[in-house]
Amino acid sequence: MPRGDKSSYSPKQKRQAAHIEASEKKEGRSDAAAERIAWATVNKQDGGAKGRKATKKTAAKKTTKKTVRKSAR
Template sequence: MSRGDKSAYTDKQKRKAEHIEDSEREKGRSKEDAERIAWATVNKQDGGGKKSGSGRKSS
């Protein structure tokens, strides 16, 4: 079962997580572990479900 709201993620991020999860399942991981790894990977690569920056501009 999914832990947390995934509505902030883009469709592309959701597809990426699904693909990673499928790949992990093929390696023999449990559904829970595969899902956890998939979302952790998406978060690491894309910075999570953020839709915008912090609001601060760099000079």
């Protein structure tokens, strides 16, 4: 499959890309930029073609115990 081939995307992903592309064109982007942004957005949301799940890299949170002071009334 050549680079840039969109045949392995689902119909839903293609509709999403078309909607995003139209929105970007309405904002004044060029055709090429709108298409690039649309497919980058679909890839980021769905992890690319064939429904691959995107992996999220999250930093481990360092938990600390905080003492809770009760207000003296």
